[in-house]
Amino acid sequence: MIIFNYLLMCAIFSTTFLAIKIGVEAGLPPFLSAGLRFLLAGAIIFLWMVLQRKAKPSLLLRKEFLLIGMTSTFLTFATLYWAEQHVSSGIAAILSATGPMMILMIQSVVMRKNARRSDYWGCGVGFAGVCLLIMPEIAMGSDLIWILSCIAILIGEIGYSVGSLATRKLSFDMPDISPIMINAVQMMYGGSALLLLSLFSEQVQWNGILTLPALGSVLYLTIVGSMLGHSLYAWLLKATNAFFPSTWLFVSPIIALGLGAFLYGEAISLYSIVGSLLIIGGILILNLPELRARRIARRVASST
DSSP states (O other): OHHHHHHHHHHHHHHHHHHHHHHHHTTOOHHHHHHHHHHHHHHHHHHHHHHTTSSOGGGGGOHHHHHHIIIIIIIHHHHHHHHTTTSOHHHHHHHHTTHHHHHHHIIIIISOOOOOHHHHHHHHHHHHHHHHHHHHHHHTTOOHHHHHHHHHHHHHHHHHHHHHHHHHHHHHHSTTSOHHHHHHHHHHHHHHHHHHHHHHHOOOOHHHHSSHHHHHHHHHIIIIIIIIIIHHHHHHHHHSOSSSGGGHHHHHHHHHHHHHHHHHOOOOOHHHHHHHHHHHHHHHHHTHHHHHHHHHHHHHHHHO
């Protein structure tokens, strides 16, 4: 189940960057689009679990969920949606690949948790791939708004990292609460904050919203991206660790670049190909200890 859910989550999340791009270019205000997506997804999941008597409405009053919502959802996606007005979906996916590295840095520097040598090597190789992927844009001397958009995504990934660690801690502090429920409540908090931000910063043009690309983007991101994808991520956080589920951010640039090129005409180059190979190499290095342990376990099981 861990392998299947991980692969499904990777496939879903890899398409969300292009879906966001399609929505904002169709005229959807970025904060409004993100807020509707997460508030609707969280509210539907929460209501269903309350009706199934698997959760209580009093969970909405827990301040721990507010922290996760402000980091995992609000900060991460406010910056991502805004930035995708100015950068391609492939570049957005690439910059999002810094999430696992930031988690490792927070665990090592702030939480004083020892990391394996393979973790550092894997992150180093993966980061080299990310740098190589964005090198053409930097070499062409992109304008200031492009650079600010890239920085915004990186800031959002700090929120993603803090939220992932907080979610995992909360899952063990409250073992009786489903990780899917934790995810639903934090999405409601984050979505509400995004809508509040939209109210004070955006002007809504309904002729841009009521189009097939815009509505399709919101529906796809709400149902598939948030309700299914983020629920899988929350489940994996509890089933594995804070770092392993986030490695989808190493896989997503490869798929996102391909989707952007074939479906949306975004540029792809030799730098992109080589960078993608480095990212795959980083994933293999990161998971090498687990792969060795599984091989040893299989040998022991077969010998007995």
